[in-house]
Amino acid sequence: MGPTAARYVDRLAGNILRLARARAGLSQRQLAAIAGVPQSTIARIESGRRQPSLPVLARILAAIDCEMRIAIADYDRHDDFFDDENANLQPEELWQRRGVHDDFARQLREGSLAAEIASRFADA
Structure with missing residues (x-):
């Protein structure tokens, strides 16, 4: 896994949460209140400073009537190709x-x- 894919994985939970929150039209504070977690937890997840467990992320998303669906697929090396090209x-x-x-x-x-x-x- 190249650096671009690694950054994506590191920020995956935060990106999912940010998109779901935007879709619901909520602020971090509002989402935190609905989900019953501190606003700082939402902020840390969205910034990538905290990686929640899947059950925690699922509970936060469920609070705004969203669910995660996970699919397993072959690894896509397109980002690795561009990382290698950029390295040169x-x-x-x-x-x-x-x-x-x-x-x-x-x-x-x-x-x-x-x-x-x-x-x-x-x-x-």
Whole structure:
């Protein structure tokens, strides 16, 4: 497992909880009150500073009418491929690639990329 996949695994519980909380439209404090845990517990899980057990995470999610579903699948090495590729880049090449990724993410957030893609399909 490469560094990208390892970071994903380390933050998995926090990402699941953050998405479920956003879906429910709750603050950390509100979720904590509903689940009967301290707000600091929710904050530590979401930040990756605490890794809850599966039963604890399931109980917190159940408090907002969500459930976890876990599937076993073959390991996907696509992140490992990019980690290996990035390891061979010079620092300036890596910064340039990160800049391109940052620009892409900004365009997604602003919605400008969606408009550009839609206009391309409209012209076709």
